[in-house]
Amino acid sequence: MSFIKFITSKTFFKQLLLALVAVVVLCFIMLKWLNITTNHGDFETVPQLTGKSISVAQMELKDNNLVMKIQDSANYNPDYPKYSVIEQDPQVGTQVKKDRKIYITLNPSGYRKMNIPEGLIDKTFRQVKPNLEALGFKIGKITYVDNIGKDMVLKLSHKGKTLNAGDKLAKTSVIDLVLGNGNRP
Numbered sequence: 001m002s003f004i005k006f007i008t009s010k011t012f013f014k015q016l017l018l019a020l021v022a023v024v025v026l027c028f029i030m031l032k033w034l035n036i037t038t039n040h041g042d043f044e045t046v047p048q049l050t051g052k053s054i055s056v057a058q059m060e061l062k063d064n065n066l067v068m069k070i071q072d073s074a075n076y077n078p079d080y081p082k083y084s085v086i087e088q089d090p091q092v093g094t095q096v097k098k099d100r101k102i103y104i105t106l107n108p109s110g111y112r113k114m115n116i117p118e119g120l121i122d123k124t125f126r127q128v129k130p131n132l133e134a135l136g137f138k139i140g141k142i143t144y145v146d147n148i149g150k151d152m153v154l155k156l157s158h159k160g161k162t163l164n165a166g167d168k169l170a171k172t173s174v175i176d177l178v179l180g181n182g183n184r185p
Contacts, residue, residue, distance in 0.1 A: 043095040049085045049104060050092075057085050061102055071103040076171070080107045111136070111171035116156065118165035125151040125179055136171035147180030154178045 006012055034040070044064050049057045054070075061068045071089075080086050087105035090096060114135045120128050129139055147154060155178035156163040163175065 039098060042098065044098055044100070046088070046090050046092055046094045046096060046102060048092045049088045049102070051080055051084055051086075053081070053084050054106065057104060065098040066096070067099055067101045069101045069103050071105050073106045073108040076108050076111045082107060082109045111173075113168040114171050116163050116165055116167045116169065120153055120156060120165070122149070123153055124149075125153060125177065128153045128177070132175060137169065138172060138174045140174035140176040143176070143178050144181040145178055146183045146185040148182065148184055149180040150182030152180040154180055 044066055046066070047060045047064055049060065052060070058068050077086055084107050085104045086107045089103045090100075096102075114137070117131060117135070120131065125142075132139060145154065157176045157178070158169055158173055163169070169175070
């Protein structure tokens with residue numbers, strides 16, 4: 001039997017029709033199975049978590065069939081309470097599937113501690129001020145004492161306690177400076 005005669009035969013068309021029916025039935029079954037297993041069209045809405053404590057956020061997510069994952073603690077933000085949510089992903093109102101992970105970023109308990117750098121003593125105020133401000137510290141009270149070096153930093157202190165290189169202070173702490181006034185002692 002030649003190839004052309006086989007392609008035009010009744011047997012070939014029966015087999016082709018059976019194959020097409022099998023593919024259609026298989027696709028139909030697969031699509032129904034996917035609808036059932038993926039909960040097609042069944043969504044949960046992401047609640048507002050920003051500003052809430054961890055326990056409240058966890059309860060809200062549990063009520064909405066969502067899972068909380070703590071991503072990180074960010075830099076301290078004084079606008080939010082300690083250990084509260086300051087960011088969330090996905091955003092509020094997003095439609096997601098059940099058991100979706102909601103990533104949250106927490107507000108730490110306070111500002112991060114920074115080291116007092118070396119080499120600040122016996123430098124001019126003009127050199128020291130940008131170094132301290134770049135680290136997040138604030139310049140507080142400036143006191144002048146008799147010293148031949150005008151505006152030379154002689155001492156750093158925080159709340160009356162003298163600071164040395166390597167001491168740790170919370171970011172945004174106020175550092176008081178003792179400077180020379182240019183007069184001989």
